[in-house]
Amino acid sequence: MRRAVQATPHDAELRLHLSGLLIDAGGPLLLSEAVGHLAAVLQLSPGDERARTLMTQALGGVVEAPQDFAPTPVPPSGGPTAETTTPVPSDLTPAHPGPTFDWSRAEAELADVVGPQFTGPAIPGIQPPAGYRDPALPPAEVRTTEGSKQLSVSSLQRPTITLADVGGLQQVKDRLNAAFLAPLRNPDLRKLYGKSLRGGMLLYGPPGCGKTFLAKAIAGEMGASFLTAGLSEILEMWMGQSERNLHSLFEEARQAAPCVLFLDEIDALGAKRSLSRSPVMRNVVNQLLSEMDGVRSANEGVYIIAATNQPWDVDPALRRPGRLDRTLLVLPPDNQAREAIYRTHLASRPIENINLAELAAASEGLSGADIAYVCELAAEGVILDSLRSGTARLIRMTDLAAARAQVAPSTAAWLDSARNVVAYGQDDGTFAELKAYLKKSKRW
Template identity: 45%
Template structure:
C-alpha cells in the first residue's frame, strides 16, 4: 500500500490495533506529506470519530479539505470524474465524525456449513492427533470424558507461521462435528463508536449460542485479544479484550455447544488472561506443511488447470520449508508462465514441470522471518513451557 517503509510499518500496526490514535495520526501526516489527501482525510475522520476534540486532527483535516478543494479540474491531468469522487469522499468521511446520530446496529454474523472435514486436510497427522485428544475425543465420548474429569469447554488456539492452513483446519473441525461455523475477522468486531465493538462481539457470541452446536472461529485473535499492558493508550481496545474475556467465561453454561477456536501468527502477543483455564488454554502448533500436505496442496491448486507430466511427489520433495500460501504462489506463477507462452505462440499448452521449475527458481519460502521471531520467544520467553512443542519442532527442522 505504501513505498515508504515507515508508513508501511505503521499501517501494519494499525491493521492489528486500529484504535491506537497516535499511530493513526502519524499515518495521516505521512499520507498528507505524500499528497495523498483523501487517504489522509479518512484517517483524520476516524481519529475524530473516537476523539472529537483532537486539535491536531482538526488542523490536519482542514489542511486536507483545503488541498482537495484546490485539486485541478478536468482541464488538467486530473479528470472531472476524479474530482467528483474526491468531493463525495470528503462528504462521506467528514459526516460521521461530526454528526451524532448514534452508532449503527450490531453486526450480523453469518453461520456457514463447511463441506470439508479433517479427511480433506492432507498430511498434518500430528495436528489431527492433537485435535482428537483435546477437542474431538471429549465431544464424541462425553461419558468417558466425564469419568476422567475432562471436557471440551473453553477455547483452542491454533498458532504458527502465516499461510499454513489454520483457517481451513478450523472449518474442517466444524465439518467434522457437523456444526455451524462462524468465521470472525477483526473488521467484524471493531467499530469507531464507543461501546459498539463490545456490542458487536457480544452479538457474535449470541449468534453462535443460538446456532449451537457451533464453531466460533476468530482469525488473527491477537489483534482483538492483544496484551492489555501494551494498550495503555487505547481504552477502546482494552474494552474489547475485557468483553472477550467475559464472553469466554468458563463458569457460564451459556457457552454449551459453542466451541471457540482462535488462530494467530503471534500467540506471544495475546493477553495472559485469555490463556487461562476455560479460555484459550490449549494450543496446537500448525507448522509448515509436511510432505503429504504439500502434495495435497499442490494437487488442490492444480486440479482445475490444464497440466501435463506434473510430478506432484517431486515438487513436494523440492518445496520443503514452503508454506501453503507459498505453494499456491508457485502454482499461480507456473500457470502465468504457461499462459504467457500460449499467448505469444497462439497455441494453448498445458502447465508442465519446466514451468513449475521456473516458478520455483523465482519463489523462496516466506516463513523465515516468523521463525526468526519465534526463536527469541523459544529461547527467552518459554519459562512456563507454553512453547515446548514449537521448540521441539524448530530443533527437528534445524531452525535453532
C-alpha cells in the same frame, strides 16, 4: 487440446482452434466432434464468421458419406419387369456394414499426444484431491439465527470439509482428536468423567499454513456450525459499540450450538492489556474474557478457536483454563501435505505428466500459500508462452520448476522472529513444541 477446452469451456478461440484441427484430420467421428464445438461457439457469438465457415466445412464432411451400393438402374420405357428390376434398399443402408470403430487402437495411437495429468505412485489419502472444491458448485450453506443481532459480514456456515481433507499434519490431528473429537463421539464416557462440551484452542504458526482451513475442518468433523467475524465487524469508533458487537457474536454462537466460533488475528483483538495505552481496547479484552467465561450465559456446545501469528502478544488471561486453554502449533506443511496442496491447486488446470512427489520434495519450507503462488506463476508463464506462439499448451513440470525457483519460503522470517522470542523471552513451556521444531530444522 481437448483437456484445455474442458478446463476453459467458454474460451471461443480454443474451441475454434480445436475444431480446425479436427476438420483437418477428417473422419466422421472427428467431424461430428468439431460440429459440437462450433455449435457451442455460435451460441456465444452467433455472428462469428470463422465459426460459420468451419461449421459449413464440418457439415459438408459429415454429410458426404461413401455409398456402398450401386445406383438403381433406370427401367426401360416399356415398364419394369420382375427379371430386370434391381430392388432398392428400403433403409438406404449397406447389406454388409463396415467394421466398427476400434476405440482401443485409437487410444493407443493418441497415447503420446497428451500425457496423463499426474505421474508417480499414488499417495494414500490424497487421491482424488482432498479438500478440492469445484468452483462451479454452490457455496456452503449459510443461515442466520433468529433473535440475534446480525453483524454486517459474519456468516454461519456448515463446512463440508473434515480432517480427512487436511493432508499430513498427523500430530495436529491426534491432538485435536484427544481434545475435542473423542469426547464428542463418546457421550457416555464424557458424562461419566464430567467432560463439558466447552473450551477453546489457540492455533499459532507461520502465516499461510492453513490455520483457517484447519478450523473449518474441525467444525466439519464435529458436524457443527462455523461462525466467524473479522475485526472490521467487531471494532467500532463509538464507546461501548465494540463490546456490544462482541456480545452479539457470542450470542449468535450460543443459539447455533454446537458451534465453532473462529476468531482470527486474536493478537489484535486480545492484545496484552499491560502494553496497551487505549482504554477502549482494554475494555474489548475484558468483554472477550467475560464472554469466554460465560458469566451471564452458558457456553455449552460453543468451541472457541482463535488463530494468530504472534501468540506471544496475546493477553495471558486469554490462555487460562476454561478459555483458550489449549495451544496448538500449525507448522509448514510436511511432504504429504505439500503433495495434497499441489494436487488441489493443479486439478482444475490443463496439465500433463506432473510428478507430485518430485514437486513436494523440492518445496520444503514453503507454506500452503507459497505453493498456491507457485501454481499461479506457472499458469501465468504458460499463458504468455501460448500468446507468443499462438497455440495453447498444457502446463508441464518444467513450468512448475521454473515458478518454484522464483518463490522463496515466506515462513523463514516468521521462524527467525519466533526463535528470538523463544530464546530470550519468558519460557513457561507454552512454546516447547516450537522450540523442538526450531532445533530439528537447525534454526536454533
